[in-house]
Amino acid sequence: MLPPTTATAGEDTEVMNAHGSGRIIPLRREGIALNGVFGTALFVFVEVMLFAGFISAFAIAKASAMPGMWPPPGQPRLPIASTAVNTVALLLSGVALYLAHRAYQKRGPRAAQTPLVIAIALGTFFVGFQGAEWLALIRQGLTLTSSQLGSYFYLIIGCHAVHAVAALIALFACWRTLRANRLRASLFGGAQVFWYFVVLMWPVLYILVYL
Helix, strand or coil, X not given: CCCCCCCCCCCCEEEECCCCCEEEECCCCCCCCCHHHHHHHHHHHHHHHHHHHHHHHHHHHHHHCCCCCCCCCCCCCCCHHHHHHHHHHHHHHHHHHHHHHHHHHHHCHHHHHHHHHHHHHHHHHHHHHXXXXXXXXXXXXXXXXXXHHHHHHHHHHHHHHHHHHHXXXXXXXXXXXXXXXXXXXXXXHHHHHHHHXXXXXXXXXXXXXXX
């Protein structure tokens, strides 16, 4: 009997039987970029286009307002200072995730646990702080139907919050599998791309919507 041939990663393998014939069994291709990272990157590209559309519509509405009528009279002003602090927390979360990635690559899964927990904690703080600010603004009269500012604010910032929650769930899944020493590079890479999108999109929204 001929021994089965071997194949390197990314190649097909041919399994030989006793008569010398064989069949090709495709192996799973994973490579450095990984399917999870590529798929998430495509998703992020689409979402960037979505936010670009939202921001364009907001900019047109703001530019069309009469002089001195934006923000609309009688509407509360957006909390610029406190949101700036929250922005720093989100940016630090991105830094912590990068450190978790470096630790995972250089020193193994155990070394990545602490910076990953910090990234998740800071991200959770960001989302919770945003929720508290929303409640305060609603009590002050800024709602979806109170003005164009309210409509665009909750649409754009709310959409970002949904993405932030989804990315946090992905990071939490990474942490769970990391503790069990079963974290796949494709899952971790995809979650990182998603969270970096959330982190880097926010300063743009803060500048264009809040300021």
